[in-house]
Amino acid sequence: MTKLRDEYATTLTLALVESALQLVPSEIQAHPQVKEYAKRRQKSPREVVLDRAFHHAAMQRLARIHYKIPPDRMGRPDIVHNTLLQVLEPPLNWEDHLRTFVHTQDDYVISINPKVRLPKNCVRFVGLIEQLFAQGQVPRAGEPLLKIEKKSLPELVGQVKPTKVLGLSMLGKPMLLREVAQHAGELKEPLVLIGGFPRGHFADNTRKLVNELFRVDPRSLDAWVVAGRFVYDFEWSIGLGQRRVKQ
């Protein structure tokens, strides 16, 4: 298949931020629900990814001890998984016009090699993320397909050096997603932030990094829906959809 990359077209950098993806916090590693879950998966409780679908009772303890992150915003690896499946599989990524990062609530940043083929099954995906936390990169040797580092969002922005940081949030100015994508496509190096959490808004520290904040629907959309749609609109804004179908 001929690549249709347009050298002069903009590359989109997409970051899923404050994502609800973390290992089980030490405070609840001894909880029976976590211990049993870890045992069933033949891992230690400190090696497993927190998942509300399996650790609901244990997470209630986090609420009682006033854990630093509100537990109802934690433990949703499915948000990261679904969003990545939606943005890494389409043409924009095949044509090498996309850079993707996952920033987590605990200030880790996962850098994603556009060549990665993620597992489609969520249990396999969670296993891969656990391997990533344990090893720092996957695969362990050679060119990393996934890499994780302790890194704050300001540090990530400093590394990406975008022309402008756009954010999608219910607190932003109303604008059609398609127009936001058009705008992003006209920038030299746009960075777009989408929240990787199930409810609530960007933290103040995230807000401070955003140059322009947009609300694209009167109701909150799931991260994987808005990210998938944005990638699609962005393909149009750089003319990729039009070029591909002519092949």
Next chain:
Amino acid sequence: MTKLRDEYATTLTLALVESALQLVPSEIQAHPQVKEYAKRRQKSPREVVLDRAFHHAAMQRLARIHYKIPPDRMGRPDIVHNTLLQVLEPPLNWEDHLRTFVHTQDDYVISINPKVRLPKNCVRFVGLIEQLFAQGQVPRAGEPLLKIEKKSLPELVGQVKPTKVLGLSMLGKPMLLREVAQHAGELKEPLVLIGGFPRGHFADNTRKLVNELFRVDPRSLDAWVVAGRFVYDFEWSIGLGQRRVKQ
């Protein structure tokens, strides 16, 4: 939140067809991999959904006995799950302009109530589908959110009575997805078929039902990507995106 449903706008009927969603076939229910998997989930081997991520070895036996469906097209509940999350969560469904069906390789049809909130976790989703196969509907009493019936695709088309059946396939006529959606939005009752299998093409019996077949990219797209994009384009074709952002 005010509903923005336009009574005169078209409702889209979307069917994911020949989907790789089935219970473990009787031929491999005694396979050690299946037995161990079922035991771990505290179910009987005949009650569990086939999943390539867990039953790969057992599925090789299906190939050796020349099972009626090629095993490399079977056992992918994640395709159905990801696609449903991508089409049921967006505005088109909230605004009641979408009817969704899942047709399976074994000729079952799942009818989806637009009000359903599916589990985001894939293990929970598979559990729900197993409950659905066992009970025929979920919940067991009252208005069904999911209903499953033995039904062929021609029977489903006879029930939906569409003005036209459109299909998305690599064997179709090249057209921009956006133009296909525009075309569908102008029909009175369009039915759109998307393949719910990992590789290959529609079966001949499916092809015969299709009035117009379109290829929307030179490379095969995942069902959840193309379905999500089509729903988005369809929202535009009936003016929903434009109306919503003005709220």
